[in-house]
Structures are given as C-alpha cells and as structure tokens.
Amino acid sequence: MNQITVNDLVEKIERFAPPYLAEDWDPIGLSFGSKDKLVKKVMLALDVDATTIQEAKENHVDLIFTHHPAVFKAPKLLNSDDTRRQDYIELIKSDIAVYSAHTNIDAAENGMSDWLADALSFPENRSIVSTIREEFYKKIAVYVPVEAAEKLRTAMHEAGAGEVGQYNDVSYDMLGVGHFTPSDGAHPDRGEVGESETVEELRIEMLFPESIRDRVIQSILTNHPYEEPVYDLYTIENQKKAYGFGRIAPVETTTEEMITQLKETFNLSHLRYAGQTSSRIHKKVAIFGGSGENYYKEALAQGATLFITGDVSYHGAQDMLRDGMDVIDPGHFIESIFVPKMKEQLNQWKNLHQWDLEILEARLQKDVFKFS
Numbered sequence: 519m520n521q522i523t524v525n526d527l528v529e530k531i532e533r534f535a536p537p538y539l540a541e542d543w544d545p546i547g548l549s550f551g552s553k554d555k556l557v558k559k560v561m562l563a564l565d566v567d568a569t570t571i572q573e574a575k576e577n578h579v580d581l582i583f584t585h586h587p588a589v590f591k592a593p594k595l596l597n598s599d600d601t602r603r604q605d606y607i608e609l610i611k612s613d614i615a616v617y618s619a620h621t622n623i624d625a626a627e628n629g630m631s632d633w634l635a636d637a638l639s640f641p642e643n644r645s646i647v648s649t650i651r652e653e654f655y656k657k658i659a660v661y662v663p664v665e666a667a668e669k670l671r672t673a674m675h676e677a678g679a680g681e682v683g684q685y686n687d688v689s690y691d692m693l694g695v696g697h698f699t700p701s702d703g704a705h706p707d708r709g710e711v712g713e714s715e716t717v718e719e720l721r722i723e724m725l726f727p728e729s730i731r732d733r734v735i736q737s738i739l740t741n742h743p744y745e746e747p748v749y750d751l752y753t754i755e756n757q758k759k760a761y762g763f764g765r766i767a768p769v770e771t772t773t774e775e776m777i778t779q780l781k782e783t784f785n786l787s788h789l790r791y792a793g794q795t796s797s798r799i800h801k802k803v804a805i806f807g808g809s810g811e812n813y814y815k816e817a818l819a820q821g822a823t824l825f826i827t828g829d830v831s832y833h834g835a836q837d838m839l840r841d842g843m844d845v846i847d848p849g850h851f852i853e854s855i856f857v858p859k860m861k862e863q864l865n866q867w868k869n870l871h872q873w874d875l876e877i878l879e880a881r882l883q884k885d886v887f888k889f890s
C-alpha cells in the first residue's frame with residue numbers, strides 16, 4: 519500500500535479535469551491545507567458547510583474534496599463573528615484540507631455534464647451545449663527497437679496518448695529497419711562509435727489532444743532506450759476535441775415523461791417546470807448542471823426544445839417560454855451525483871496505484887430546499 523499526499527490526488531484529478539477548463543471567476547483548487555499533507559481519509563461532498571465539516575471531523579478526515587469551492591468570496595477578516603468564517607476557522611483548527619474541482623469538472627469529458635446525461639440515459643451521440651475550448655488532435659510516430667516497444671507504449675498510454683473517440687490505448691505499429699552510425703561523443707544504447715548499425719524497429723503511432731503534448735513527449739524521452747529518440751509530430755486537421763458545459767442529445771420524450779424520469783433518477787419528490795403542455799413531444803433535450811438558464815439559447819440553436827437545469831428564475835423561465843423552450847428545474851442538488859461518481863473514479867486510482875486511502879461520502883448534506 520502506498521501513502522499519498524494531497525498533491526498525489528490533485529495531480530490525478532487535474533489530469534481528469536484540467537484547471538484550464540475552469541471559468542475565470544471560479545476559485546477551484548486547494549483552498550485549505552498543504553499540498554504535502556498525507557491523506558489517509560478523503561471525504562467527497564457537494565459543498566463545504568458546517569454539517570460536512572462536523573462529519574469530516576468525526577470521521578478524522580484529512581481532505582474534503584468538493585464540487586463547489588469553499589471560498590467564493592474571500593473574507594477580509596477571519597474572526598468568528600460570522601458563520602461562514604466560523605467554518606473556515608474550524609477547517610484550519612482541525613487541520614482539514616479542502617480541494618474543489620468545479621467548472622473544470624463541469625466541462626471535462628466524462629465529467630459532471632456527462633454524468634448527468636448518463637444518469638438520464640442520453641445516447642452517446644450527444645453534443646455540448648456551450649463549447650468553451652476546442653483543440654486539434656496530434657499524431658505522434660516514434661521509432662523504437664522492437665524489444666523496447668512495449669515499455670514505451672505503456673508509458674505513452676499512461677501519459678494519455680492513444681485516444682480515439684471512446685477508445686483508449688489505441689496504437690498502430692509498423693515493422694521496419696533503422697540504420698545509424700554513432701559519431702564521436704555519442705553514447706549509443708547499442709552499436710559502436712564509428713560503425714554502422716542496423717536495428718529492427720517498430721514505428722508506433724498514436725493520437726492525443728494537443729494540450730497533453732509535453733507530457734507525451736516527456737514519456738518518450740524518459741522511456742526510450744536511445745540517446746536521440748526519433749519521433750514525428752503531426753497536426754490532425756480532421757479531428758478536434760471539444761470541451762464545454764451541458765449536453766444535448768436526440769431524446770424523444772414528453773415533458774411529463776422527463777419529469778417522471780428526473781424524479782426517479784435523482785430521488786426528487788417535487789420539481790418545477792415551465793412549458794407549453796406537459797404532453798408536448800420533444801426530439802432533442804439538453805441538460806445543464808448547476809444554474810444554466812443563461813445558456814438556453816445555445817441549446818435552442820441546436821434544436822433542443824426542453825432544457826433541464828437548476829436555479830431557474832421567474833424571468834429566465836419567461837424568456838425561455840417566449841422562445842419556445844420548455845424548462846424543467848430539478849434543483850441544483852442533482853449535482854450531488856459528484857459524490858458517487860468521483861468515488862468510483864478515486865477507487866479506480868486507488869486500486870491501480872495501491873493507495874492507502876479510505877474514501878468516504880458525506881452523508882448528512884441535504885438539499886437546502888424542502889417542499890411542503
């Protein structure tokens with residue numbers, strides 16, 4: 519079993535949900551504690567509130583990992599005159615670290631937006647409601663002696679290369695012969711200085727999104743046996759990867775059916791909706807975690823007639839109705855899907871790397887709204 523620090527965990531999370539995907543206003547990251555702190559117990563929660571902090575203290579948790587950041591508005595004073603500040607003081611006194619991944623997880627591939635779409639069984643051919651970033655794919659071709667190929671391939675996959683759609687660890691090999699003559703000053707892995715050498719080599723090709731380019735190249739430089747590894751890098755112009763908020767998919771449903779499905783999926787007794795008639799048939803539906811009413815026009819432009827999002831305001835709903843968009847508000851708390859989904863992900867890393875880590879779910883946190 520391997521001991522891990524906050525930093526070990528953060529590195530994994532930020533590969534899954536890169537911080538550059540977060541909105542500028544969003545204070546994601548480590549808000550309390552030190553990166554070097556050992557983590558034996560992590561607790562997952564949607565928010566950091568007094569209930570969660572108490573639960574974390576009782577369970578001797580080292581790190582609370584939340585979706586919503588702990589400090590949205592930095593206090594100018596840190597006395598205990600205010601309940602929010604009391605929470606902060608409690609976290610520091612109890613030496614509990616807090617890390618949050620928010621809009622970066624909303625926009626990440628297979629993050630919040632996809633979790634919600636998956637929960638509603640949206641088909642895979644879904645698109646993004648609001649795209650915030652697009653990047654080209656790169657193709658790398660690297661030449662390596664046959665017997666050193668597997669180690670290199672594994673290292674490149676670990677760096678994230680070999681992605682094609684929903685497939686991982688994709689590569690293509692071609693067998694060939696490499697020729698070279700090491701010159702004075704070279705320290706060849708094989709062959710002698712001044713003598714020509716022939717080696718049976720594989721050309722391994724892989725695709726990866728350009729944002730991880732440095733990591734992939736570094737994996738080659740550290741795992742290739744040659745002093746001067748040879749690789750070619752191409753931009754693939756016909757494949758782009760996109761990131762963004764919300765998902766829209768061809769889903770045939772009535773408003774009423776979707777309401778029933780939402781209630782069952784997210785265990786809701788009531789929810790609000792605004793629409794023409796509850797029997798209206800929709801062919802395309804969009805879901806947007808958190809508060810998405812400002813993004814409905816992007817969903818409308820892509821053909822959605824039903825928009826599912828939290829925190830819908832009176833005037834926001836009026837605007838949507840005027841534009842022909844029906845809206846269902848299942849509440850912001852459906853984002854607590856973060857807890858089981860992230861637990862699944864942390865467990866995968868834990869098993870893969872033999873982490874000495876206990877993963878807890880905050881159980882006492884409830885939706886702030888009640889219906890009576």
Ligand SMILES: [Zn+2]
Pocket residue numbers: 586807808809850853
């Ligand atoms: Zn949220």
